[in-house]
Each structure stands twice: as C-alpha cells, then as structure tokens.
Amino acid sequence: MTFPLERPARLAVFASGRGSNLRALAAAFPPGDPFASVVLVLGNRRDAGALSLAEAYGVPARAVPFGGDRDRFEREADALLRTFGVDLVCLAGFMRVLSPAFTARYAGRILNIHPSLLPLFPGLHAQRQALSAGVRESGCTVHFVDAGVDTGEAVVQRRVPVLPGDTEEGLAERILQEEHRAYPEAVRRVLMGQVHSGVGAHA
Secondary structure, three states, X not given: OOOOOOOOEEEEEEEOOOOHHHHHHHHHOOOOOOOEEEEEEEEOOOOOHHHHHHHHOOOOEEEXXXXXXXXXXXXXXXXXXXXXXXXXXXXXXXXXXXXXHHHHHOOOOEEEEEOOOOOOOOOOOHHXXXXXXXXXXXXXXXXXXXXXXXXXXXXXXXXXXXXXXXXXXXXXXXXXXXXXXHHHXXXXXXXXXXXXXXXXXXX
C-alpha cells in the first residue's frame, strides 16, 4: 500500500491510558471526514480511558488484553485491523512493544509518538531522562515504528524549552500540548505521501 489513497484513509489508534492523543486525532479525523477518519480504537487494558473516549466520539472501541501473551494480542489485533479495513495505525500512549513480525507486516503504516527529540531519550521516562541530562530543550517526535524501541524514522518533531527549576510533570505537560499538534500533522504528511518509512522529514 502506498499513500496517498484515492479514498478517505481509515485510521486505528492503539492506546493504553486516558487517550489524550486519541482526542487530538479523533478531532482532526472525525467519522465521515473526506480525507481520513479514525475507525477503530484498540485498548490493551479494559479500563483504559481511551475506550470510553472513543465511544464518546462515535468510534468503535475494542479491548484486547495484552497480558503476557503478545502473540495472541497481535493475532486478535491483526484480525480487527483487517475487519475494519485499517490503512494506518497510530500508537498513542500504547505502553507495549510490538513484535518484529507485526511491525514488518505493517511497515510504513504504523506511527508512534514519543515525548523526546529522538534519538535522544528513547524508552520510558523520557522527560526524566531529559532533566537528568541537563538539556536546554526537549519536545516530541512522531516516528514510523520498526522492530526497535523508538528507533524508527522521524516524521515530525516539535520542540519546547526546558525551564530553570523544571519538574518532570511540568515538562511533560508542555510536551503533551505539542504532541496534540504534532500527531495530526504527521498523519497528514504520511497520508499525503510527503514522507515514507526510510525517508523521514523533520519539522
């Protein structure tokens, strides 16, 4: 599959938590939008706030527990993606690592958002890593997902200053505001064919 498509694109959002970035994506790509729509939200926790938020937006929501069985999760997720005809998968606060086989199957069609200026500070607690390193700026990166952890090609980056006396929570909140701008922008760039996996573009 190559973008752009000759029809509205169909998006799925994978989420583990409250769904803050889901809110931004669902607002940017609502049901019936002529460019793209979020058509499925998949949560790996039954109590994920993102599932309730999806229902409020009129988007089908499914819970597929991850647990310790990644193979089962990925089989069920793959079946749902096929059933809903999903073109692009957006990981939004999805706190699990997908297998190399799954990411290869959807190569160039999975995005993730990470709260740092990758390749700096991959993995967990990126804001804490940034403060510990004493950097003067941080931000967020939307990137293609590959077999590594936060190693895929960047699509969009947005920057925020690290302020004197900053806390992990304060920095995280400022970065989150930029995430809500960066993710819809990145999705549009990918769907318009402006960037492809292996040929990233920074903002």
